[in-house]
Amino acid sequence: MRRRFPWFSYLVVVIGGVAMVMPFLDMVMSSFKGAGEYGVIPYEFLPESFSLDNYRDAFSQLELGRLFRNSVIVTVSVTISVLVTSSMAGYALAKLRFRGRAVIFRFILATMMLPPFLLLIPVFLIMLNWPLAGGNDLLGRGGDGGLTTSLLALILPFTVSGFGIFLMRQFMVSLPDEMLEAARIDGANQWQTWRLIVLPQTKPVAITLGLITFIGMWNEYIWTLLISSSEPSLQTLPVGIQLLQSFLDPDRTMPIVMAGLVVSTLPVLVVFLLFQKYYVRGVVLSGLK
Amino acid sequence: MTTAIRVGALRAPAARASGLHREGRAAYLFLAPSLLFFCIFLILPFLFAIALAFSDWGGFDLGTIEWAGFANFSEVLSLDGAFVRPILVNTLMFAFGSVLLATVGSVLVAHCIEQLHFQGFWRVLYFLPVVATVVAIGNVWKMMYQPAGLINGVLNKLGVNSIGFLSDASYALPSVTVVHAWASIGGAVLILTAGLKAIPLMYYEAAAVDGASPGRMFWQITLPLLRPSLLFVLITQFIGGLQSFALIIVMTGDGGPVNATNVAAFEMYQQAFKFGAWGTASAMAMVLFVVIFAITLLQLWIARRRGEETS
Numbered sequence: 176m177r178r179r180f181p182w183f184s185y186l187v188v189v190i191g192g193v194a195m196v197m198p199f200l201d202m203v204m205s206s207f208k209g210a211g212e213y214g215v216i217p218y219e220f221l222p223e224s225f226s227l228d229n230y231r232d233a234f235s236q237l238e239l240g241r242l243f244r245n246s247v248i249v250t251v252s253v254t255i256s257v258l259v260t261s262s263m264a265g266y267a268l269a270k271l272r273f274r275g276r277a278v279i280f281r282f283i284l285a286t287m288m289l290p291p292f293l294l295l296i297p298v299f300l301i302m303l304n305w306p307l308a309g310g311n312d313l314l315g316r317g318g319d320g321g322l323t324t325s326l327l328a329l330i331l332p333f334t335v336s337g338f339g340i341f342l343m344r345q346f347m348v349s350l351p352d353e354m355l356e357a358a359r360i361d362g363a364n365q366w367q368t369w370r371l372i373v374l375p376q377t378k379p380v381a382i383t384l385g386l387i388t389f390i391g392m393w394n395e396y397i398w399t400l401l402i403s404s405s406e407p408s409l410q411t412l413p414v415g416i417q418l419l420q421s422f423l424d425p426d427r428t429m430p431i432v433m434a435g436l437v438v439s440t441l442p443v444l445v446v447f448l449l450f451q452k453y454y455v456r457g458v459v460l461s462g463l464k
Numbered sequence: 465m466t467t468a469i470r471v472g473a474l475r476a477p478a479a480r481a482s483g484l485h486r487e488g489r490a491a492y493l494f495l496a497p498s499l500l501f502f503c504i505f506l507i508l509p510f511l512f513a514i515a516l517a518f519s520d521w522g523g524f525d526l527g528t529i530e531w532a533g534f535a536n537f538s539e540v541l542s543l544d545g546a547f548v549r550p551i552l553v554n555t556l557m558f559a560f561g562s563v564l565l566a567t568v569g570s571v572l573v574a575h576c577i578e579q580l581h582f583q584g585f586w587r588v589l590y591f592l593p594v595v596a597t598v599v600a601i602g603n604v605w606k607m608m609y610q611p612a613g614l615i616n617g618v619l620n621k622l623g624v625n626s627i628g629f630l631s632d633a634s635y636a637l638p639s640v641t642v643v644h645a646w647a648s649i650g651g652a653v654l655i656l657t658a659g660l661k662a663i664p665l666m667y668y669e670a671a672a673v674d675g676a677s678p679g680r681m682f683w684q685i686t687l688p689l690l691r692p693s694l695l696f697v698l699i700t701q702f703i704g705g706l707q708s709f710a711l712i713i714v715m716t717g718d719g720g721p722v723n724a725t726n727v728a729a730f731e732m733y734q735q736a737f738k739f740g741a742w743g744t745a746s747a748m749a750m751v752l753f754v755v756i757f758a759i760t761l762l763q764l765w766i767a768r769r770r771g772e773e774t775s
Contacts, residue, residue, distance in 0.1 A: 181576075181579035181580065183576070184575075184576035184577070184578075184579040184580055185576075185580065187572055187573065187576040188573060188576045188577055188580060188586055191569070191572075191573050191590070191649075192586065192589050192590070194646070195589055195590050195592060195593065195646070195649075195650075196589065196592070197614070198593075198601075198604045198605060198608060198646075199592065199596075199604070201604060201607065201608055201614050202600065202604045202607075205607060213612075214610070214612045215612055216611065216612045216617075216620075217617060217620060217621075218612055218613060218614060218616065218617025218620075219617075220614065220617075260497045260498050260501070261498075263494040263495070263497065263498070264494060264495050264497075264498040266494055267490075267491040267492075267494035267495050268495075271487050271488075271490060271491040271494070272484060272487055272488075272491075273484070273487060273488035273491040273492065274488060276491070279495065279499075282502075283498075283502075286502055286506055288757070288760055289506060289510060290703075290707045290752075290753060290756055291707070292707050292709075292729040292732065292733075292749060292752070293510070293513055293749050293750075293752075293753050294505070294506070294509045294510070294513065295732075295733065295736070295749075296513065296516065296732075296736045296742060296745055296746055296749065297508070297509035297510070297512035297513045297516065297746075298505060298509045299736075299737075300512065300524075300742075301504070301505075301508065301509060301512070303524060304524075304526070316526075331505070332505050334501060335497065335498045335501035335502065335505075337502075340498060364490075365487070365490035365494070366490075369494070390595055393597070394595075394596070394597035394598065394599075396597065396598050396599060396710050396713075396714075397709075397710050397713075397733075400713075401733075401737060404737075412597075413597045413598070413599040413600075414599075416599055417599045417603075417714065420603070426612075429603070429607055432603055433603070433604070433607070436597075436599065436600045436603065436604075439597070439600075440595075440596055440597070440600055443595055443596075444592075444595060447595045448588070451588055451591075455587070455588075455591070455654055458651055458654045458655065459654055459655060459657075459658045
């Protein structure tokens with residue numbers, strides 16, 4: 176199809192593109208603004224001094240090491256757990272014949288319809304009254320905080336993903352049965368078949384799911400905010416950085432917050448740009464269900 | 465030949481049954497971790513949430529929990545309280561507004577990107593906010609909305625007086641809504657792009673032969689054939705908008721000024737974790753859940769009806 180130069184399309188996409196990128200540029204620029212440059216009228220986009228003071232302050236005021244460690248532990252544990260449990264459940268639902276398979280598959284689709292906010296209160300109370308944790312007795316009473324005082328509180332509620340199982344199942348259905356049959360004839364049991372034959376084949380979808388989970392957990396905010404409000408040692412990067420902000424002197428603290436955000440966003444951005452092909456495919460797949 | 469088949473036919477059921485039995489056991493072992501998780505972190509909390517909505521309970525001692533019937537619901541849904549108005553109204557406006565902006569924006573952008581070179585680059589550009597944490601998005605926009613921020617800076621250069629985007633009660637909700645729409649355009653563009661790519665090129669070629677203008681092709685071919693993906697985007701974004709409140713915590717802190725940006729899920733969060741009113745909070749959660757559930761059923765119903773149309 177021959178066309179004239181699509182000037183209208185360029186106009187729309189470029190104006191929109193500027194609107195998408197501008198906030199990020201403003202974030203970076205503000206993080207370099209020195210004392211007395213931020214919060215001044217008239218507004219200046221470019222910093223005058225390109226000072227690194229905000230970065231120094233962010234590093235000294237935040238226990239960046241601890242925040243980073245917590246973020247990494249939580250994100251990596253959840254990602255590994257979601258990948259393992261999703262590929263196990265996905266394999267059973269895609270390739271094994273058993274009573275109740277259709278019912279369980281429907282149930283897993285239904286779990287995706289439960290909105291997270293509804294589970295916020297009861298899951299919090301369940302963690303608090305977890306039996307035999309944090310000094311609780313067998314009935315979950317008497318202790319001080321139950322599971323809510325350890326990093327497990329940030330990990331456990333995210334260890335399995337209905338969406339992940341669905342994604343894996345859809346992918347595994349298309350794997351040829353002959354391959355699994357051959358493995359069985361060679362004497363492999365179900366565990367070995369899953370581990371040695373199926374898992375290596377699922378690499379593309381595993382990268383997609385791993386990436387979506389990783390970025391989602393790295394950025395998780397509400398649950399971590401809730402748990403760490405009584406236990407500050409559990410803060411992750413987003414929560415810790417948000418708390419840097421002082422209501423008394425926002426003009427001083429905002430540039431420091433921006434510096435912290437630049438530092439915490441960079442790793443995810445790099446990972447995303449390297450693997451964006453896989454991430455994009457995951458989003459599209461979720462739209463095709 | 466015939467005997468072999470008959471022997472096979474006789475033997476097969478028994479062998480298959482024991483194989484199936486073993487396969488079934490293996491299947492449940494593979495499913496066990498996930499099913500255990502769903503029991504503890506989904507079914508149990510869901511039932512607990514329902515029970516809490518009908519109970520009166522403060523503090524943490526399960527022994528003091530009391531049955532309250534529909535008292536929480538009549539309190540929450542009472543028109544004298546703040547929940548129905550302004551909070552539930554805010555929630556709907558926030559969700560409607562951001563869906564409207566994001567959908568119109570993403571249809572336009574997805575369609576226009578199709579005409580350009582470097583399509584992957586443009587799509588990633590629009591997708592960037594999805595990668596950023598809500599803390600980054602919320603704070604950057606909060607900063608840009610300040611009297612001394614980027615947006616008022618531009619307005620001032622154009623000779624317009626500064627606007628209190630977040631401090632003026634009549635601007636606060638629209639201001640937050642724009643940010644939510646901005647952040648969700650990228651995902652919608654990706655899904656709509658998949659929908660656009662599925663439209664057969666020959667329709668456009670035929671229309672071009674008949675001398676149709678690009679605008680006419682967009683309205684008469686692209687938009688009608690995009691309907692399935694468009695509907696999916698509309699409904700998922702609407703459901704997402706109804707329950708989102710992280711952005712509001714970050715940008716306005718307390719849903720202010722004076723409840724202007726308070727939404728249902730945030731009010732539930734406050735009632736529960738600030739005031740310890742588990743019952744009231746859970747009743748709010750139930751009301752919002754019922755609204756969302758009804759919309760989800762509507763989506764399934766529409767999808768099924770469409771399936772019958774095409775088959």
